[in-house]
Amino acid sequence: MICNADEGDPGAYMxxxxxxxxxxxxxxxxxxxxxxxxxxxxxxxxxxxxxLAIERLDRAISDARAYGLLGNNILGTDFSFDIHIxxxxxxxxxxxxxxxxxxxxxxxxxxxxxxxFPSQKGLWGKPTNINNVETWCNVASxxxxxxxxxxxxxxxxxxxxxxxxxxxxxxxxxxxxxxxxTPVKTIVYDIGGGAxxxxxxxxxxxGGPSGGCIPDSLFDTQVDYEHLADAGSIMGSGGIVxxxxxxxxxxxxxxxxxxxxxxxxxxxxxxxxxxYQMHRILEKITEGKGTNEDIVxxxxxxxxxxxxxxxxxxxxxxxxxxxxxxxxxDEYLAHVEDKRCPARVCRxxxxxxxxxxxxxxxxxxxxxxxxxxxxxKPGYIHIIDQNxxxxxxxxxxxxxxxxxxxxxxxSIDTPFAPIPxxxxx
Amino acid sequence: MDRKNVSRIARKYNVYSGKLLGVLEDIQKEERxxxxxxxxxxxxxxxxxxxxxxxxxxxxxxxNLVPVGKHIIxxxxxxxxxxKGAYRILEVLQDLLGVRPGETTKDGKFMPTTHDKKFTVSTxxxxxxxxxxxxxxxxxxxxxxxxxxxxxxxLKEYGWGEKNEN
Ligand SMILES: Cc1cc2nc3c(=O)[nH]c(=O)nc-3n(C[C@H](O)[C@H](O)[C@H](O)COP(=O)(O)O)c2cc1C
Ligand code: SF4
Ligand code: FES
Numbered sequence: 001m002i003c004n005a006d007e008g009d010p011g012a013y014m015x016x017x018x019x020x021x022x023x024x025x026x027x028x029x030x031x032x033x034x035x036x037x038x039x040x041x042x043x044x045x046x047x048x049x050x051x052l053a054i055e056r057l058d059r060a061i062s063d064a065r066a067y068g069l070l071g072n073n074i075l076g077t078d079f080s081f082d083i084h085i086x087x088x089x090x091x092x093x094x095x096x097x098x099x100x101x102x103x104x105x106x107x108x109x110x111x112x113x114x115x116x117f118p119s120q121k122g123l124w125g126k127p128t129n130i131n132n133v134e135t136w137c138n139v140a141s142x143x144x145x146x147x148x149x150x151x152x153x154x155x156x157x158x159x160x161x162x163x164x165x166x167x168x169x170x171x172x173x174x175x176x177x178x179x180x181x182t183p184v185k186t187i188v189y190d191i192g193g194g195a196x197x198x199x200x201x202x203x204x205x206x207g208g209p210s211g212g213c214i215p216d217s218l219f220d221t222q223v224d225y226e227h228l229a230d231a232g233s234i235m236g237s238g239g240i241v242x243x244x245x246x247x248x249x250x251x252x253x254x255x256x257x258x259x260x261x262x263x264x265x266x267x268x269x270x271x272x273x274x275x276y277q278m279h280r281i282l283e284k285i286t287e288g289k290g291t292n293e294d295i296v297x298x299x300x301x302x303x304x305x306x307x308x309x310x311x312x313x314x315x316x317x318x319x320x321x322x323x324x325x326x327x328x329x330d331e332y333l334a335h336v337e338d339k340r341c342p343a344r345v346c347r348x349x350x351x352x353x354x355x356x357x358x359x360x361x362x363x364x365x366x367x368x369x370x371x372x373x374x375x376x377k378p379g380y381i382h383i384i385d386q387n388x389x390x391x392x393x394x395x396x397x398x399x400x401x402x403x404x405x406x407x408x409x410x411s412i413d414t415p416f417a418p419i420p421x422x423x424x425x
Numbered sequence: 426m427d428r429k430n431v432s433r434i435a436r437k438y439n440v441y442s443g444k445l446l447g448v449l450e451d452i453q454k455e456e457r458x459x460x461x462x463x464x465x466x467x468x469x470x471x472x473x474x475x476x477x478x479x480x481x482x483x484x485x486x487x488x489n490l491v492p493v494g495k496h497i498i499x500x501x502x503x504x505x506x507x508x509k510g511a512y513r514i515l516e517v518l519q520d521l522l523g524v525r526p527g528e529t530t531k532d533g534k535f536m537p538t539t540h541d542k543k544f545t546v547s548t549x550x551x552x553x554x555x556x557x558x559x560x561x562x563x564x565x566x567x568x569x570x571x572x573x574x575x576x577x578x579x580l581k582e583y584g585w586g587e588k589n590e591n
Binding site for chain 2: 007008009010012013016017043045048049051084085086087088089090091092103104105106107108109123124165167168169173174205208209239241242243247252256259265370392393394397
């Protein structure tokens with residue numbers, strides 16, 4: 001029996017919290033599970049990025065052994081069960097059950113075809129049950145309070161509660177536990193308090209790199225397995241990343257594809273080569289070199305990879321592209337047709353200018369510019385040389401007078417050479 | 426690491442599952458990277474083919490096959506950190522430390538080390554500290570809410586900007 005504590009979805013940390021704050025809850029669930037299926041050996045596969053969780057679980061396992069709750073003849077019965085910890089080493093694909101098992105057997109973590117499923121042929125060829133940390137955590141309270149207690153909460157098809165990690169551009173970040181079926185807007189606005197800095201929330205990404213973006217127009221969507229799927233996304237482990245008007249959806253799609261390219265185990269061609277090509281097209285678009293044909297090709301590739309990749313990593317990798325294409329086509333078109341990034345994120349498509357009316361001639365920007373692209377002297381309006389500018393944004397970070405503006409597809413009138421600031425202004 | 430010490434570490438593992446990865450991780454904790462000699466000794470002591478040890482050591486991003494600096498700075502590039510500007514944080518660090526962007530080491534990883542061997546910059550995807558993004562980890566310690574202005578202050582805690590002792 002295995003507890004999957006690989007928690008590879010970046011931006012999600014429910015499992016980390018569960019293991020660090022109540023490791024015995026995981027252990028208790030696993031003991032009950034083992035008793036139910038007659039398993040004698042349990043493993044917790046945990047990612048190396050969580051050293052504290054490893055330490056606490058290790059300690060909790062020793063304590064449980066000392067109390068006779070793990071080991072031979074638990075509490076004087078003829079039931080024996082022990083738990084060991086196996087550590088991951090920074091590979092997302094190892095969260096996939098067959099890859100995880102390969103990894104525990106001391107191999108590279110590459111998935112294999114299912115069937116046979118791990119429950120038929122798992123670790124060292126033995127039948128293996130594999131479940132997530134949160135699943136095991138739920139076991140003890142369900143046994144204690146009864147199945148009715150748990151199934152009363154939630155919706156017709158998705159029962160119980162689920163912990164989500166609400167992060168990104170939202171006021172109150174953190175872990176939230178809500179009944180399944182709670183609308184996105186309740187989670188983002190009532191619990192999360194909406195976007196930071198009076199910005200507007202644009203979308204949420206659920207399900208991590210395998211999931212999709214849900215636009216604010218669909219925030220009535222209930223967060224449960226069926227409705228997220230209808231919207232083109234998935235529940236995944238429960239990460240909810242909030243994005244505001246300053247997030248570029250094409251850049252976001254590119255980010256997830258880069259993730260897929262890096263984390264693809266390389267075993268099958270659609271995923272290894274396909275995600276690479278998708279990433280290249282997205283790169284082209286964000287650089288302002290994309291065409292309408294690129295968008296068509298991107299969508300075609302996405303659908304092919306979805307159908308042909310071996311494991312769920314490859315099969316779901318196109319989801320962020322497909323959902324952003326579905327809900328934010330206008331942003332793709334702005335990049336391709338107008339060479340404009342509406343969120344002003346994609347570097348090739350933005351420019352920094354100094355607003356002559358706001359500049360106080362303090363020189364801080366020109367002193368900090370890493371490529372000396374800013375011309376000016378004390379008391380003079382400063383000017384950015386657009387040919388030299390590498391668009392790093394340092395000037396904007398250091399300016400104390402909000403005189404730097406970032407624009408895409410537009411420009412403002414600036415003097416050709418530094419001129420004295422009109423004192424009477 | 427020599428055979429004797431590899432054996433010492435291997436003895437801590439009484440089950441086969443997770444042993445190879447565990448042993449490699451424990452060695453890296455002590456020596457900070459896995460040398461060719463280490464990989465050979467691990468293969469020998471655990472009685473697995475060297476090719477397998479090598480493929481495992483190169484498959485998982487956690488392992489370093491080349492020496493690293495005194496302090497390892499890991500920038501989180503996870504989704505929550507990405508939307509809060511993680512890329513810019515990485516860029517600021519590269520600027521401050523004078524390491525070139527995109528510089529890769531012999532094992533093909535992006536892990537530049539400064540000339541004085543004090544800092545190595547690397548990236549990871551999520552430390553599970555996503556409520557205080559953007560996040561940077563230095564030698565295992567997590568720093569949340571980093572920005573271009575407070576990074577230099579954090580680096581100073583690790584002797585950045587000081588003359589090299591040797
Ligand atoms: C690429 C990939 C990564 C995965 N990562 C994780 C993970 O980090 N944690 C996890 O519990 N399940 C992960 N899974 C799902 C597991 O394969 C498996 O379905 C899950 O552990 C079953 O647990 P549950 O039924 O209790 O939810 C991943 C699946 C894929 C395809
Ligand atoms: S889909 Fe990707 S991760 Fe999955 S087996 Fe194929 S190459 Fe590996
Ligand atoms: S995404 Fe950076 S800590 Fe989770």
